[in-house]
Amino acid sequence: GAVVSQHPSRVICKSGTSVKIECRSLDFQATTMFWYRQFPKQSLMLMATSNEGSKATYEQGVEKDKFLINHASLTLSTLTVTSAHPEDSSFYICSAPKVARSYNEQFFGPGTRLTVL
């Protein structure tokens, strides 16, 4: 298998502040990583695709200036929630595909629970 870590696992912040979440592939390189958001009792919704060395691709309806993504190395992608508000409170999960032939299994991080007060 492959391991993806996320940090922090939980964060509580005040409205208006910024929060950075890190996603690391520990034992493989990931040129692409994905960020998902999951509200309570809902599914995982793709927010953006993080590409190493280039700009992220955001899904429709996701504000790129609010959710800043940086993929500076082959093992690290960061998501910064800027000027967070209570409606941004959610479970944020990253994933990285481990590509082999035409089959790429996704490996998920443990998620980050963000609570904005």
Add this chain to the structure above:
Amino acid sequence: GENVEQHPSTLSVQEGDSAVIKCTYSDSASNYFPWYKQELGKRPQLIIDIRSNVGEKKDQRIAVTLNKTAKHFSLHITETQPEDSAVYFCAASLANQAGTALIFGKGTTLSVSS
């Protein structure tokens, strides 16, 4: 883009019964269909997956079937146990060398009562 529909949203069965969850997808180019089990507050856990060159795959009590023509795939759990209780998600993606994102169904909450 891809859209994945999942039914039912909730499913209650008695221990030992079978459970079936069905999904349909819209993009005929999708070729990789994983199923995940997620417990509260945890990451999704891959339980089984299938690629489009295969019609059926089985792993002990879990099986997945795929009908490419109809663009639907199903998860079958036999001899259910209380520990099978969780939220199950189907997903679809186009598996390639670049790696593409998974598009998830809305999930099915499975409750197995003893």
